[in-house]
Amino acid sequence: MHVSMEIADKSTREFPMLASLANQTSRDFRNLAVRRKQTVMAEHKEAPLSTGPKTLDPNEYFHVSPENRRIQDARAAMRANLKRQYQLQLNNPHRKELIDDPAQTRWSYARNNPYPHYRVTFKTSLMGAMFGIFPLFFWYYVFKTDRDRREQRIKDGTQDRRLCLSS
Template structure:
């Protein structure tokens, strides 16, 4: 932190602000210590399971379980955005109109119209 120089057009990051860095409230420090203790306990349990030489069952990894569930059930977690809406139109709606555009291009342009009417099957 001693070698940090502020950039002329940027503000100092909150983590490097001395007032915030050193003057942490006791509640904030206690919460950080609890989170660190929880992480250390989970890591210890996982290491014990992983290094058990008499292990007979698979190790349950909660992160992998959440990932597999999210891959198998995408719709409960779907969030509509501009990007997903545009992709839905491009791959869902536009392909429906492509055959109509091709039919129009083949039948109603002078380049391909060789007879009295291209759509002879429409006559009654």
């Protein structure tokens, strides 16, 4: 560190133009660092109808209690152990049986048997009505009004009634 300062002092004495350039670049770097510090944490405004995940809270990142840290470490150790066991089974050259992945088994069971685990809520009821019942009423209204309008034009004699097989 001391040697580099001597070289910098010597170079600025011999080349004054270089000194001004060095000062300019150091100012630029300082300004860049200040700008970086300002943009590290962007202004975040939460959406009005939803809350952000709990993990985005800075208190969850920086102020974790020792008990929570211990729980997180235990979970990470359990995941690492399960991953190691799975990798050992997967890479075993002498295996004859299929590898049982419990997460895959749970997922496929839940996917194939949704009704025992389905819970009726306001949101699911609303979605069922929107995508199951409302379209039926909508198309009924569209076809009925179109037919009534066509029949009224036929009664009035304003409908063009040429033979047309396409409509």
